[in-house]
Amino acid sequence: MNCVDLKFQSTCSGATTPCTPHQALRSLIKPSCHSYGGCLGCQIHTLSGYGGCTAYDAQPENPTCCLRILTVVHGERLLWHNGQDQSLELERGKSVLILSTNRFNDVFISSEESYVEIADIRFECRYLGKIYQQIQQVLKHHTLEILAENRPWIFDTSFDIQRFLSQLDISDSSHSANATTHLYNVSQAYQCLSKLLNQLEMVQPNRKPDECACLSSRTLSKIRKAHTLIETKPEKNWSIAELCKEVGTNETSFKRGFKLLFDTTFSKxxxxxxxxxxxxxxxxxxxxxxxxxxxxxxxxxxxxxxxxxxxxxxxxxxxxxxxxxxx
Known part of the structure; x- marks a missing residue:
């Protein structure tokens, strides 16, 4: 069971100095963890706290290998410590696909001391079976070696994941929900994983260097930002000209880069x-x-x-x- 490290708990003592409104707000937001699912090899946890949060699992008796989707729901300028040599910087609207084995001791710290909420969706590889092997092949085909190298792949959070997480209800956490709710949450989590893999053609970040040599990394970053705008606000009457103005690039580079990065056109x-x-x-x-x-x-x-x-x-x-x- 996940536990949130209480070192992130903020307190506000009025013994010597009156609490400011900011301190009072911090004292109301306690570190917490809510768990959902817990069947068919899928566990869903939401971790939260002011200034940061952490997940900790005791060493399991048997080796446990999980494919995980970590999503930043709330938080500004986060540093993610996951036992590697260097921490990674994350921000709201970003997700991570990673393979974790045995230990789950991730720590998320906000350098802005903002409210932090992380969703941790875990799929046990032994339940994925042959599907896991197929996942490895698909990722390798798209030059994403994260599973073989046990390195995270950071991507823009999809609409499907955002919607799924927004529908989770604290009242449906592990201690109070019925079996039907657990099965529904798990089925939705697997659907998010399925759609994420289906979208690899459109979100692959690592095209061959010679294909993108004509475009700078800064330009490609702007095009990815435009793609995120389309994903998060599809109802807007977007045009290429408006998107280029929004992210600061020209139409020629945009069209060429969009096709290279996402293997489709803007309109499609x-x-x-x-x-x-x-x-x-x-x-x-x-x-x-x-x-x-x-x-x-x-x-x-x-x-x-x-x-x-x-x-x-x-x-x-x-x-x-x-x-x-x-x-």
């Missing part, structure tokens, strides 16, 4: 992101379809319906009925 990526978001709203909410159309950035319901059917093989009403009946 924006459309795919909107369709994915619409599909989730149709499945998990009862919002009117017309509202979802506008919510994902379309002004024409008929145009949206045509595109949606091209992507999913069903119109929005059919898709919602089929998915909600399956539940």
């Amino acid at each position: 990526r924006l459309q795919q992101t909107r369709m994915d978001k619409a599909a989730k709203e149709l499945e998990f909410t009862d919002q009117p379809i017309i509202d979802i159309v506008y919510q994902v950035g379309y002004s024409s319901p008929s145009h949206f319906t045509k595109l949606f059917k091209q992507h999913f093989g069903q119109n929005p009403l059919q898709y919602r009925k089929f998915r909600q009946q399956a539940e």
